[in-house]
Amino acid sequence: MKINVNGYEIAYQITGEGEDTVVILQGWGTELATYNSVAACISDRYRVVQFDFPGFGASDEPREPWAVEDYAKFFLDFMAALGIQKATLIGHSYGGRVIIRLAARESLPFTIERIVLIDSAGILPKKTWKQKMKIRRYKMLKKIVSLKLVYAICPRLIDEWRNRQGSADYRNASPMMRQCLVKAVNEDLTELLPRIRQDTLLIWGDLDTATPITDAKLMEEKIPGAGLAVIPGTGHFSFLENPALFRSIMQAYFA
Template sequence: MNIVVDGYNICYKTTGTGDKTVVILQGWGTDLGVYDSVAGVIDGSRYRVIQFDFPGFGGSDEPKEPWDVDGFADFFCRFMEVMQVKQATLIGHSYGGRVIIKLAARESIPFEITNIILIDSAGVLPVRTTAQKWKIRKYKILKKFLNLKLIYAMFPEVIDDWRSRQGSADYRNATPMMRQCMVKAVNEDLTELLPRIRQEVLLIWGDQDTATPIRDAHIMEEKIPNCGLAVIPGTGHFSFLEKPAQFRGIMEAYLK
């Protein structure tokens, strides 16, 4: 289904008929269908589950300007108003967790967050080794040099090939607009916002996650006042897909 929010055509779907609402906020570069298995473990007789694509994700329109995380959080508030949701449990995977942290730390929003589930959530800035810092410095120097008009005119194909191989897979696969949004997100550390979260928070994490390592989960568990951590051994950044039975058990126990 589609709905128009602030002029953006947004893909979404709902399942369940319950009188409580759960909204799933997706990870970067995914589409809402990736979270069908998450929605599937939620009791549809008790909950209505909403899945949607952020602007620039899946089948939704792309932002008209490069948004930071607050931009996506502002959009989500408008989405909830259009969907007429006044109260909800929020589930966020990866980037979706970033947006939830931003919302939960605000003084006021136009709906109530009853509780939060963060799955392999982003938001904590990674600790970079000396070697990684030097690699980034070399990249910036080389990028500045290759962007010189004279140099590019001499070796356009070589430079274009080099550019196409830089950054993460998510960055390489993104459009120019979404690349700008992504850069704004990954360079922002939300650690200082964690103590402001007033809601009960459940963290679900894969101990082999390399995108948002288990270290991030322990930082969140320590800094969020009312927080618990459930680890799914042997899983990575998509822990809910890698061991669905264990994920189902955690979710069912928590939501009951």
């Protein structure tokens, strides 16, 4: 299904028929179907909404580079379009960033009942000296290869170099979504964590390298009343890597 929100065609689906609503906010570069197993954990008791953010899956791409706050504002309009006045929010990776932004606000036009953050992004890692030097070297090379004369001399070599830069998410994104991703990964939401007032469950893979377990422990420390459930032997998609244990955790929390 699709719904028009502020001129954007947004893909979404609703499963379950419970009185209470749960909305799943996706991770970067995924599509809503990635979270079907998450929805299935609780759809026997809850109405579960899945959707694609603008620029994700089958939804229209933003017409300008959006920061996390822009996605948070969009989500408010999406909730209004569906007439949802209260819901529990589940966020994986990038979706967690948006939830943190929303939950830290003084007031919202809808009520967040509970929060589940799965391998959530939001903590800006401290860069080592080696990483800082690598970034500095990259910026210098970027300036050089951006010169028209240099590109004219060896365009293929420069294109190959550009295609090797950045993370897999960055390389696979469109030019517009690359700008959105850069805005996200350079934002640290740590200072917002103590403002989250909702009951919060953190679910994490202990082998996650994208958002390491140290991020989870910091969130558990900073978010009042937060609890952490670790899924051993899993990475950034812990809910897919050990679906049985993930299902048990979810069903216990939503019992």
